[in-house]
Amino acid sequence: MQSDIKASVFVAADSPDTVVNHRARLRGMSYISSASAGSIVFKDGASGATLLELKTPAGVGQSDVIIPDQGILFANQIHCTLTNVTAVTIFHS
Numbered sequence: 001m002q003s004d005i006k007a008s009v010f011v012a013a014d015s016p017d018t019v020v021n022h023r024a025r026l027r028g029m030s031y032i033s034s035a036s037a038g039s040i041v042f043k044d045g046a047s048g049a050t051l052l053e054l055k056t057p058a059g060v061g062q063s064d065v066i067i068p069d070q071g072i073l074f075a076n077q078i079h080c081t082l083t084n085v086t087a088v089t090i091f092h093s
Contacts, residue, residue: 003093008078010088016081018046024078024092025071026052030064031088033057038084045076056085 005027010019031040033056042052051072054065071093082088 005091005093008090008092010080010082010090012082012086015083016041016046016079018077019080019090020074020078020092022077023073023075025073026067026078026090026092027071028064028066028091029088030062030091031056032062032086033060034084034086035060036084038082040085040088041081041083042072042074043079043081044074046079048076048079060086 008019026042035058037058038056040054040056041050043050051074078090078092080088
């Protein structure tokens with residue numbers, strides 16, 4: 001099944017926050033790491049279950065993550081918390 005992919009940009013100054021305010025599938029992301037190691041945590045809503053936690057390496061640079069198959073389903077919202085990450089662009093449907 002195919003669906004349209006949307007992009008949402010999220011910066012650390014906004015962290016933590018709801019990035020997508022409805023049911024959605026996280027399909028991938030592109031992030032910019034900082035000089036220190038950090039993490040990107042995705043929850044199903046602000047107080048919901050953690051569905052993905054990604055550790056980021058130390059060193060400024062851009063990395064891409066592709067989530068296989070149909071992605072990760074967030075039944076309520078995609079909520080994101082960044083630690084030592086400058087920004088992330090998520091791709092969702």
